[in-house]
Amino acid sequence: MWSGVEWGWTYLTTPLGILFFGQFLCCIMDFLQTSEGQLFVGVAVGLVAVGAAAYFLFSSKKTKVCLDPENFKEFKLVKKTQLSHNVAKFRFELPTPTSVLGLPIGQHISCRGKDSQGEEVIKPYTPTTLDSDVGHFELVIKMYPQGRMSHHFREMRVGDYLSVKGPKGRFKYQPGQVRAFGMLAGGSGITPMFQVARAILENPNDKTKVHLIYANVTFEDILLKVISNLSSSTHSFERCTCANFTVNGK
Known part of the structure; x- marks a missing residue:
């Protein structure tokens, strides 16, 4: 049994169908030449423009998750605040002002750096920011004298980049999960x-x-x-x- 589309196409390819379709196009062209037709075209174009603008605005403001569980990504250090003699808060910039890190509550990230010997080191850390903090994330780091990753953070300056991968961990907190x-x-x-x-x-x-x-x-x-x-x-x-x-x- 033919579908409705197949039947319609077959009808339009007949002489009667071609004649009918031609008359239909003529009616449309006549209508578009009237003031009502021109108004209709203007309204249609306006609606398309508004729809396109709304789509662009929504797409540009859509929250973007930055973490990749398989690959390290680079994030720029934009602020470093010394909290005590061996503790500092590091703020890292996300790609856009509306980006979020994408870290579930209860999980952590892996940070990659180099120790004092130039050897690669990877260590887990938990940001103190949440995904409600858009555009950036923060780490509060205690730097130990002999700590391998501590050396990397101690040497970081504003403008440097940190390699991060995640989320990591098995625990995910859900509101009301426990009393x-x-x-x-x-x-x-x-x-x-x-x-x-x-x-x-x-x-x-x-x-x-x-x-x-x-x-x-x-x-x-x-x-x-x-x-x-x-x-x-x-x-x-x-x-x-x-x-x-x-x-x-x-």
Whole structure:
């Protein structure tokens, strides 16, 4: 059995069909020469132009995910802030102002650099920013004297590039996944906890409670004191308990 398209094409190739189609085209041409026809053409062209502009605008503002799980990508360092004698915050620029890193909550990235001997080293890090922070991502790095990747970050200057690959890890947090999180962290190990805690506390619809115990050698070693600010905000106060303590009591 022939389809409707096949039947229509067969009809148009007959003498009667050709005559009918010719008369139809003549009617259209006559109509387009009238004022109503010209108005119709103008409206049609305007609608096409508006549609094309809207499509271009939507496409240009569409959020772009930057991470590649298989290949390292380069990101430019645009700001380096020293937080203490051995801790610094690094801000890296994403390709566009609307780009996001594309890192699920609870996962991390692999960073590649060179140690003091010029040998390649790869180490995992957890950004302190979320995908709600568009156009950039940040890493808070504690640089150890003998750390191989620490050397790479210590030598980085604004304008340098960092090789990053990800996401990495098996854990992915979903709002309301559990009733409460109990977190234990020490030193620079706070960054994975901070990522999850921030995602929870900045989401007013997520009722998950956060209980964090954070240990350091000295008070100066306490990273990301902003957690205390998060927990003291109006909508987070009842959902976050933070306890910081130091080993030597100073």
